[in-house]
Amino acid sequence: MSDLRALLREDLRGQEPYGAPQLDVPVALNTNESSYPVPAEVVEAIVAAVGEVAPTLNRYPDREFTALRAALAGYLTATTGQPLATEQLWAANGSNEVLSHLVQAFGGPGRVALGFTPSYSMHPIIARSVGTTWVDGLRGTPSGAYDLDVTTAVEQVRAADPALVFLTSPNNPTGTALGLDVVEAVHDAAQGAVVIVDEAYAEFARPGTPSALTLLPGRERLVVTRTMSKAFAFAGVRLGYLAADPALTELLRLVRLPYHLSSVTQATARAALEHTGALLGMVEAIKAERDRLVTGTRDLGLDPVPSDANFVLVGGFADAARTWQALLDRGVLVRDVGIPHHLRITAGTPAETDAVLTALGDLVADHRQQETA
Structure with a gap:
């Protein structure tokens, strides 16, 4: 059988396809989708x-x-x-x-x-x-x-x-x-x-x-x-x-x-x-949850980046991959974007914000990056 990779364009060899995990979890906040259904x-x-x-x-x-x-x-x-x-x-x-x-x-x-x-x-x-x-x-x-x-x-x-x-x-x-x-x-x-x-x-x-x-x-x-x-x-x-x-x-x-x-x-x-009024009516609610994420993660001693989007990049984790898995173990899926010490969290519903802040509160003492002198 021929090796199909040998037939692939040379500039594509070794590349990885784009994709975020699609997992069945109670709180999915990893792909910047709206958590609100179409009205x-x-x-x-x-x-x-x-x-x-x-x-x-x-x-x-x-x-x-x-x-x-x-x-x-x-x-x-x-x-x-x-x-x-x-x-x-x-x-x-x-x-x-x-x-x-x-x-x-x-x-x-x-x-x-x-x-x-x-x-x-x-x-x-x-x-x-x-x-x-x-x-x-x-x-x-x-x-x-x-x-x-x-x-x-x-x-x-x-x-x-x-x-x-x-x-x-x-x-x-x-x-x-x-x-x-x-x-x-x-x-x-x-x-x-x-x-x-x-x-x-x-x-x-x-x-x-x-x-x-x-x-x-x-x-x-x-x-x-x-x-x-x-x-x-x-x-x-x-x-x-x-x-x-x-x-x-x-x-x-x-x-x-x-x-x-x-x-x-x-x-x-x-x-x-x-029907832009009905659809965009959810935007203000999402922005409010985004701002709650900024305030809530900062109150936990983390380092959120002020955001103009429907997500927040949160820094201050000792090991982002370990925290990502710990959150997933608690039913919360966020995005590891490959920036050391940072995770990206989509703004969702008030209940989803509560869930992710509660999970982070349980984890932060063991997962927060330690300040260096």
């Missing part, structure tokens, strides 16, 4: 919308998903105050496919993608999947271990000479947001690059946190990506999208697969966008 009124609207398209499933879906793009443009315009046209929107099966389209179009062999780590671990995986060279930029400023300032970012952009730059705000897994001055400076410094601002968690940002959508006018190389998975409690639908200059979205047609968004997906997403 009944939205379920009814989705069922009706799918019922309308079901008889037409013998035909291919609208290849240009025009009605969905118009609905997404309307949502962003209404919630950010930044006017956006249908032609500026693009969507795909989750934000990962949106990012894949961007990398397929603007990356590839002989080209470099730059991201500032720790950040979303799929960015380098997607970049490398089409032969793009990935460069790990660094975070950290005198004001914060996970911050990124103008000087630090621009110096690294000029050194890397990238074709793609990934900025993430709020950042995953740290929860920290970027100032627009950083985005503007990176865009100006990366003259030959498409600059992607991944705003998957934007709806959870604290008041006053700006969106890079306001920077789109006049910047045809700037892209802002979003998702319906998080704030919309729609992880199971797989609908991500981006906003950019119409000339850029036009180029993405060169790499998308034919009819890539099914009729059912389009109908489901459009129904949800007609």
Whole structure:
């Protein structure tokens, strides 16, 4: 029998696939999903919308998903105050496919993608999947271990000479947001690059946190990506999208697969966008639990990072992997993101917050990192 690994692309050999544990536990707080089910009124609207398209499933879906793009443009315009046209929107099966389209179009062999780590671990995986060279930029400023300032970012952009730059705000897994001055400076410094601002968690940002959508006018190389998975409690639908200059979205047609968004997906997403009030009504509740996690873990003597997302990165563990397992043994699943002494905890329901804080309270005396003199 042949060794299939020998037939695998050389640059993929030895790589590990992306994935978080999917375990049946009482408290699952490891993948930044919403703990709240889709509201009944939205379920009814989705069922009706799918019922309308079901008889037409013998035909291919609208290849240009025009009605969905118009609905997404309307949502962003209404919630950010930044006017956006249908032609500026693009969507795909989750934000990962949106990012894949961007990398397929603007990356590839002989080209470099730059991201500032720790950040979303799929960015380098997607970049490398089409032969793009990935460069790990660094975070950290005198004001914060996970911050990124103008000087630090621009110096690294000029050194890397990238074709793609990934900025993430709020950042995953740290929860920290970027100032627009950083985005503007990176865009100006990366003259030959498409600059992607991944705003998957934007709806959870604290008041006053700006969106890079306001920077789109006049910047045809700037892209802002979003998702319906998080704030919309729609992880199971797989609908991500981006906003950019119409000339850029036009180029993405060169790499998308034919009819890539099914009729059912389009109908489901459009129904949800007609009920944004009900869906986004859960966001404030989740933000409250996020803030409880920050306060509660700090009260336990741990070191949480203030967050603009629906999760909190908590530091101060002597051995993060050991604490992760101890929490799992108590029925609480969180995420070990590979940062020494840190675990990431998704904000869930009040009962889930109680459970994780209680479990940490039981463990912290034996698991807390000891201060060094």
